[in-house]
Amino acid sequence: MTASADIQAGRLRPDDYVENFNDVHPPLDRKRALIESARCYYCYDAPCVEACPTGIDIPSFIRKISTDNVKGSAVDILTENIMGGACARVCPTEILCEGSCVRNTQEEKPVNIGELQRYATDHLFDSGQQVFERAASSGKKVAVVGAGPAGLSAAHRLSLLGHDAVVFEARDKAAGLNEYGIAAYKVPNDFAQREVEFILSLGGIELRCGQAIGKDFSLTELRRDYDAVFLSMGMAGVNALGLENEDLEGVVDAVDYIAQLRQSGDLAQLPVGRKVVVIGGGNTAIDIAVQTKRLGAEDVTLVYRRGKDNMNATWHEQEFAQLNGVKIKHWAQPTKLMGQDGQVKEIEFEYTQLDDNGRLMGTGDHFSLLVDQVFKAIGQSFVPAPLMNGAADVLELSSGRIAVDEDRKTSLSDVWAGGDCVTGDDLTVAAVQDGKVAAGAIDRHLRG
Ligand SMILES: Cc1cc2nc3c(=O)[nH]c(=O)nc-3n(C[C@H](O)[C@H](O)[C@H](O)COP(=O)(O)OP(=O)(O)OC[C@H]3O[C@@H](n4cnc5c(N)ncnc54)[C@H](O)[C@@H]3O)c2cc1C
Ligand code: SF4
Secondary structure (H helix, E strand, O other): OOOOOOEEOOOOOHHHHHHHOOOOOOOOOHHHHHHHHOOOOOOOOOHHHHHOOOOOOHHHHHHHHHOOOHHHHHHHHHHHOOOHHHHHHHOOOOOOHHHHOOOOOOOOOOOOHHHHHHHHHHHHHHHOOOOOOOOOOOOOEEEEEOOOHHHHHHHHHHHHOOOEEEEEEOOOOOOOHHHHOOOOOOOOOOHHHHHHHHHHOOOOEEEEEOOOEOOOEOHHHHHHHOOEEEEOOOOOEEOOOOOOOOOOEOEEEHHHHHHHHHHOOOHHHOOEEOEEEEEOOOHHHHHHHHHHHHOOOOEEEEEOOOOHHHOOOOHHHHHHHHHOOOEEEOOEEEEEEEEEOOEEEEEEEEEEEEOOOOOEEEEEEEEEEEOOEEEEOOOEEOOOHHHHOOOOOOOOEEOOEEOOOOOOEOOOOOEEEOHHHEOOOOOHHHHHHHHHHHHHHHHHHHOO
16 A cells, blocks of 8 residues: 555554554453343343344353353353354344344343353363364365355364365455454454464364466356355455546555555554545444544544434444444535545545435536545455356355355355355354354255
């Protein structure tokens, strides 16, 4: 990333970087965990369990915390969701378990399920114990493509069930977007890699980094050499604005920038503009807006083409961005990028509204913002090309992603898929559940 006069590294004092990218929710200590666990009613048919995509027995793990059986609590969590540690940090609990908690009323706050889950799983990770044991070997071998939450979850469950898993990962490190995408202050202290180590310590999982399907091997080869295949490559494509001048210096893909931020050993080296505009309305838009503000950008404006209720980012995330000084402007779409000497300087927007049929349309009124950096965060897309490269059979797609049934089985008899590369909620927890469900189905298939 090159720096121009207005896009500079080192805008803050060294201590500010540490503070700004520190753990956004400091962990509960024992006393606070005991107090919080005592707030749970241990509901029968608990709505929080229904709302958890991985179906963790929430009242059970909370009760164990209340009796100081923290290891037992962590086992409850990890049995259903092997990435329960990551999910405790990154799940939008306000629309999942905590959103459904019976204590979530106008007078009260929901039980802090996410923080309790973190308390239990951190306790286990810190102890360095392995609590799972593999079933007797089936002699079967499954290829997993992509070491993100979906792939790691599938590999762990397959290994538990007695199958060997070989995980092929294009990047240098495993963990997918937990390592390269999630906001830095949600998963500090190398948490993603610590979780990978815990998962691999079960045994029976071989991780091969720097190995990409479509480049180093083909789907046909995997189907020939393995008993089954699980595809979990996430979404490699980034949507473009479709405007002229999108190649100006300072117009940046948010996902790429976040990956650099997450891998940077020294945040003071990361160039950031003084005036930043973010275009989009989801997790990525919120994360890049907050992180550029925390890197020292003076003025960060997030612009979204519809209203606040239409944003994919939850109200909690929108509020978090605003508390961090991000301005959010709704009902406007970008129409023109203007530059000087190859560097973006100004961006023009048109106000939007819904027509009588509920379709989005421009109003004809415009406004402009002066800008040093424009971040594109208008969504990602699945790129099927690597799967087609050298493949004998073509996988069916649906809405641009891999088509799967409820078992996450694809149109090919020995291939399953899950996570962001199939249609779903595009959340870490949903990817983990896909991996778990697919592993169960693969197990049934392999055992005939
Ligand atoms: C910026 C950002 C912030 C987010 N924040 C949150 C959040 O706060 N909370 C939340 O719940 N969700 C969040 N999400 C969504 C969440 O990260 C994803 O839904 C989740 O990571 C999907 O898991 P996955 O395993 O399907 O894909 P990924 O995590 O994308 O992992 C896919 C893996 O496959 C590898 N791969 C790709 N191509 C190939 C290939 N050809 N061969 C081999 N390997 C390949 C990739 O390198 C990667 O490691 C965020 C997403 C983004 C982009
Ligand atoms: S809904 Fe709330 S009170 Fe009831 S079991 Fe779940 S966390 Fe506890």
